[in-house]
Amino acid sequence: MKLFARLIPASLFGRALLTLVFTFGLFGLITFWVIVSYALAPVAQRSASDLASIMVLSARTLRQLPAEMRDDYRTRLAREYQIRLAEERPLTDVNHFFFPYIGQLKRALGDRLGGEVEIVTSVANSERWFWVALDAGGDTVWAGFPRSRVETRPIEGLSVIIGVAVLLIVGSAVILAGRVTQPLNRLSKAAEQVALGYSPAVLSESGPKELANLARQFNATSRRIRELIANRTLLLAGISHDLRTPLTRLRLALEMLPRGTAPALVARMERDIEEMNALITQAIDFGKSLETGNREEIELAALIDDLVAGRPRVIWQRTRPCRYRVDALALRRILTNLLENALRYSQDLVEIHLDCKMATPVIYVLDRGPGIPEAEREAVFRPYYRLETSRSRLTGGTGLGLAVAYQLALSNQMELHLDTRRGGGTAASVRLPPLELEIARGPSNGTAVDAPSAGA
Structure with missing residues (x-):
């Protein structure tokens, strides 16, 4: 279970892409199985049945024809149906050869001949032939046909289908996942800027209704935050100005006191005024700290x-x-x-x-x-x-x-x-910021460190 969890991508784009690829891939496999089972396989079975009927009928017809007509019959059969008839066993090829169509042909021949048949192969003029021994009125006739007669190149066709399907599935998944995650990535970056105290660019409010509404709400929230910050700065500046006016009057009043009037008290009041002025200055600095x-x-x-x-x-x-x-x-x-x-x-x-x-x-x-x-x-x-x-x-x-x-x-x-x-x-x-940096990061809580030497 943990291994399966590790295989799941961490990003939304990766998860959406994985889900879409898996869904489309499963749909493609089911579609391929349906096409093979309900379209290609029945056609192949019908083709094998027709070929078996032609071969059996041709062998029996050959035995029924007069000897002087058999050569002409073989020629016409080879020209029109690509089927050869021989009375002697051809030289067979001992190499094993896998061809799914031959299995269906063997079953069709077995149904017509009432028993299991053997199909052997030979090579003539660099072309592979398939031969089967047929009983024609007590005699054995070998009927054969070249592979080119029934060859459909299923491996090549399947490879093309799979390749095109993979490209379409992955391409469609990338486009669909990107349309969902790209607006969210822009929203995430804008939210990061707001969290760091910046004013992000206004997000586009176009696109799907849900994402457009999300961008609209974010823009409104960002605008309200900017207004609050501006109001805070204005409020701090106003309060600081209003406080400094009475502090200035207090300082003038202290300056106008007769010399020797409670020197300790006057000194303490002057320190308090200086501290209050420093506090006001820092408050103003804090209010202006978001200005770049x-x-x-x-x-x-x-x-x-x-x-x-x-x-x-x-x-x-x-x-x-x-x-x-x-x-x-x-x-x-x-x-x-x-x-x-x-x-x-x-x-x-x-x-x-x-x-x-x-x-x-x-x-x-x-x-x-x-x-x-x-x-x-x-x-x-x-x-x-x-x-x-x-x-x-x-x-x-x-x-x-x-x-x-x-x-x-x-x-x-x-x-x-x-x-x-x-x-x-x-x-x-x-x-200090890199010259191309746009978004700063927050403080770190690291382990014990020290600075480099002073001459660094």
């Missing part, structure tokens, strides 16, 4: 140089020049969020490596922090999700840094991976 920017060719090492400037806890050894076409603003924001996250949770040094040897460059951000459990590696990309649940700003960030980085990576066809670093900590990697 323009790609331009940049020097990746120079971009990283600018990022690590003024960060003494970051180790970065410049590699050979590595130019690549990418959305520089999105990549800068992604790496900034990863660096800030690594510096926040790791008391040790944070390393950055650039691997430019592969077809698509990969940038690694490595820390020696507590790490991220494998079960949480997808959850940390959700907005406002924090591994530390106290919600205290002293023990964690806002929960938007990785969410913004992940959404930016998706919308720009990059791959953001979080893995366990050898020796402890987290290894975050950003794989």
Whole structure:
């Protein structure tokens, strides 16, 4: 049963093709059996019966004719019916020869002669002849006919029929299966784009009623999702703008306080205002993270140089020049969020490596922090999700840094991976998109890894 299950194709196209080929093939076999049983076999039996009657009648007629008329009779019989009559046994061929028609002829002759007959073969002028001994009034007469008289070439005909049938069956099955699976494949790719946060192209709503209705419903759903995302972005931008206005007034009020007024309280309020402004900025970034920017060719090492400037806890050894076409603003924001996250949770040094040897460059951000459990590696990309649940700003960030980085990576066809670093900590990697890539993949939950050496 397991072996049978392995033979079943995994794809819908393969299963539909297998079903259609099996159905058409079975129908072809049944049709062939019906034609042979109810058309070809009766015709062959009638032909064998007629030939047996002619042979028996010819042999008996020969014995009844005067001697001077027998040669003329043999000549006419050979010319008109391709049957020869001989009074002596011909030289037979000992080689066995399979010819289904001969079996039917033997049965027909046996019915007329009242016993089993033997048919022997001979070869004359490179042509095979079949001979049978017939009793003609007490004498034995050998009647023979060439194979060409009854040959129909069934093997060649059957081969042509089977070949044409196989081509028609497989061709029809491929066309029918393709008409069903191709729209579903397009729908699957479009659904994958929606799942990754993109706006897919509008699907064609033509074709069979069921598939057209499915495409129509998908297009409507995709359109509603785009509207929801646009409304969310607009809402976040509006709320952020409305919040910054009173924060600005609070800052001005603090600036206008007399000097020496509760310095500790003023300092704490200023920190709260800065944190709220940072939170608003991240909320705006998250709302805009699905927007795709323009790609331009940049020097990746120079971009990283600018990022690590003024960060003494970051180790970065410049590699050979590595130019690549990418959305520089999105990549800068992604790496900034990863660096800030690594510096926040790791008391040790944070390393950055650039691997430019592969077809698509990969940038690694490595820390020696507590790490991220494998079960949480997808959850940390959700907005406002924090591994530390106290919600205290002293023990964690806002929960938007990785969410913004992940959404930016998706919308720009990059791959953001979080893995366990050898020796402890987290290894975050950003794989830049191939120039021909259209659909990005989600995060991976791999095993312990480390980046290549800094000089890679």
